[in-house]
Amino acid sequence: MNSRERILAAANNQPTDRTPIWVMRQAGRYLPEYRKLKERYSFIEMVQTPDLATEVTLQPLQRFQLDAAILFSDILVIPEAMGQPYHFREQGGIGMDYALNSAAQIDALNHQDIPQRLEYVEQAIRQTRQALGDKTALLGFGGSPLTLAAYMIEGGSAKEFERTKALIYEDHAVFEQLMQKLVFAIIDYFQMKIAAGVDAIQIFDSWGAIIQGIDYWDLSLQYIQQIIHALPKHIPVIVYAKGMGTHMHSILDTGAKVVSVDWTVDLAQSKMNTDRDFAIQGNLDPVILNTQPAIVATAARNILQSMQPHSGHIFNLGHGILPTAKIENMEALVHTVTHFK
Numbered sequence: 001m002n003s004r005e006r007i008l009a010a011a012n013n014q015p016t017d018r019t020p021i022w023v024m025r026q027a028g029r030y031l032p033e034y035r036k037l038k039e040r041y042s043f044i045e046m047v048q049t050p051d052l053a054t055e056v057t058l059q060p061l062q063r064f065q066l067d068a069a070i071l072f073s074d075i076l077v078i079p080e081a082m083g084q085p086y087h088f089r090e091q092g093g094i095g096m097d098y099a100l101n102s103a104a105q106i107d108a109l110n111h112q113d114i115p116q117r118l119e120y121v122e123q124a125i126r127q128t129r130q131a132l133g134d135k136t137a138l139l140g141f142g143g144s145p146l147t148l149a150a151y152m153i154e155g156g157s158a159k160e161f162e163r164t165k166a167l168i169y170e171d172h173a174v175f176e177q178l179m180q181k182l183v184f185a186i187i188d189y190f191q192m193k194i195a196a197g198v199d200a201i202q203i204f205d206s207w208g209a210i211i212q213g214i215d216y217w218d219l220s221l222q223y224i225q226q227i228i229h230a231l232p233k234h235i236p237v238i239v240y241a242k243g244m245g246t247h248m249h250s251i252l253d254t255g256a257k258v259v260s261v262d263w264t265v266d267l268a269q270s271k272m273n274t275d276r277d278f279a280i281q282g283n284l285d286p287v288i289l290n291t292q293p294a295i296v297a298t299a300a301r302n303i304l305q306s307m308q309p310h311s312g313h314i315f316n317l318g319h320g321i322l323p324t325a326k327i328e329n330m331e332a333l334v335h336t337v338t339h340f341k
Contacts, residue, residue: 001016001017002135002136003020003066003067003068003135003136003137004067004068004134004135004136004137004199006018006020006067007020007022007067007068007137007199007200007314008137008199008200008236010279010311010312010313010314011200011236011238011257011258011279011312011314012236012257012279012312013257013277013278013279013311013312014311014312015311016311018337018338018340018341019304019307019313019314019315019337019340020067020068020314020315021066021067021314021315021316021333021334021337021338022066022067022068022070022137022139022314022316023060023066023316023317023321023330023333024070024240024316024317024319024320024321025070025320025321026060026064026066026070026321027056027057027059027060027070027072028320028321028323029323030289030321030322030323030324030325030326030327030330031059031060031063031327032327033059034056034059037052037055037056043074043088044074044086044087044088046072047072047073047074047077047120048120049120050120050123050124050127051127053071053072053073053120053121053124053128054072054124054127054128054131056072057069057070057071057072057124057128058128058131058132061132061136063327063330063331064330064331064334065334065335065338066334067136067137068136068137068138068139068199068200069128069132069136069137069138069139070139070141071121071124071125071128071138071139071140071141071193071198072124073121073124073140073141074086075141075142075143075147075148075204076094076096076143076148076151077118077121078114078142078143078148078182078185078186078189079096079148079151079152081114081117081118081185082109082110082111082114082181082185083108083109083110084096084097084098084100084109084152085097086151086156089156089157093156093157094151094156094157095155095156095157096151096152096154096155096156098155099152099153099154099155099156099163100152100153100155100178103171103174103177106174106177106178106181107177109178109181111181111182111184111185111188114185114188114189114192115188115189115191115192118189118192121189121192121193122192122193122196125138125140125193125196125197125198126196126197128197129196129197129198137199137200138197138198138199139198139199139200139201139202140190140193140194140198140200140201140202141201141202141203141204142186142189142190142201142202142203142204143186143203143204143205143206144203144204144205144206144208144220144223144224144239145179145182145183145186145220145223145224145227146179146205146207146208146211146219146220146223147204147205147206147207147208148182148186149164149175149178149179149182150164150207150210152178153167153178161207161210164210165210165211168211168219179223182223183223183226183227186227187226187227187230187231190227190231191230191231194231194232194235198235199235199236200235200236200237200238200258201231201235201236201237201238202237202238202239202240202260203224203227203228203237203238203239203240203256204240205220205221205224205239205240205241205242205244206240206242207242208220208221208241208242208243208244209241209242209243209244213244213246213247216244216247216250217250217253220241221247221250221251221253221254224239224254224256225253225254225255228254228255228256229255236257236258236279237255237256237257237258238256238257238258238259238260238281239251239254239256239258239259239260240259240260240261240281241259241260241261242262242319243262243264245261245262245264245265245270248270248273248274249274249276252274252276252278256278257278257279258278258279258280258281258312258314259278259279259280259281260280260281260282260283260316261280261281261282261283261318262282262283262318262319263282263283263284263285263286263317263318263319264318265282265283265318266306267280267282267283267303267306267307267313268306268307268309268310271307271310271312272310278312279311279312279313279314280310280312280313280314281313281314281315281316282303282315282316282317282318283303283316283317283318284296284299284300284303284315284316284317284318284333285299285317285318286317286318286319286320286321286322286325287322288329289317289321289322289325289326289329289330289333290322290324290325290326290329291329292329293328293329293331293332294332296329296332296333296336297332297333297335297336300315300332300333300336300337300340301336301340303315304336304337304340315337
């Protein structure tokens with residue numbers, strides 16, 4: 001069973017010869033070769049230059065025995081393509097070039113022709129697919145409508161998301177207009193990625209936990225469902241909803257084949273408590289990769305052993321890998337997973 005077959009089998013909740021592994025944000029600042037490129041190019045330059053995006057995507061696979069490449073990109077390419085560019089603040093965090101302050105600004109966002117405006121992403125996928133051949137999986141990703149809307153309304157990173165909540169509850173019709181525009185844009189974007197060669201799609205609902213649990217379906221998951229239902233049925237869709245592990249049944253109602261969970265969730269309990277046909281991805285705490293190889297190996301084995309009676313497990317972190325992660329710890333993680341029997 002090659003890496004591509006292993007990933008797709010696990011995503012479809014089928015037995016595999018071993019647990020497949022990839023890591024959220026596996027290309028990035030913890031790699032010295034990435035930092036070397038970053039000395040010459042900005043993050044956005046690398047995202048928007050197919051040759052560089054391909055190079056960065058492949059860097060982790062040249063070091064580690066991972067089962068999938070994750071296309072180097074950013075969830076905020078969608079708002080930018082719609083007319084709201086983004087940047088990185090000097091003090092840290094994401095900034096949009098402006099915040100959405102009015103219905104007129106939302107009405108002006110253009111959700112048409114997204115694949116044409118993001119042609120650089122398509123080129124990077126096709127180049128990466130050619131470099132990988134047919135034995136390694138390629139993952140494409142994007143933000144959920146709610147997560148993208150939160151950045152767009154707040155004007156970038158935020159703590160309490162007060163502006164977003166104000167729009168949701170005080171002018172819901174305008175919020176709905178923004179969400180539907182994002183749904184249309186994301187569907188076109190994902191369909192382009194699939195046509196270009198990705199094997200699976202991951203949707204990051206990173207800010208789903210900013211809203212009340214009782215409102216989670218109406219304000220986030222129903223829009224994810226619209227996206228998933230518009231995609232080809234043979235393409236596994238992974239939904240990652242940080243802090244929303246208690247909503248497993250609702251997440252599965254979107255049509256997701258794989259649910260990706262943070263490190264606060266007991267994977268085995270989630271599988272046992274949910275009488276549904278689904279795969280689960282996760283969920284080592286990324287901070288553990290800052291410690292020591294023996295600690296990493298023990299923590300990884302504990303997760304793997306807990307999942308032994310269950311099929312459909314893709315090993316991953318519970319959130320993105322940190323810039324402070326140690327190379328030797330990543331090596332220990334991959335070795336532990338790929339040699340676990």
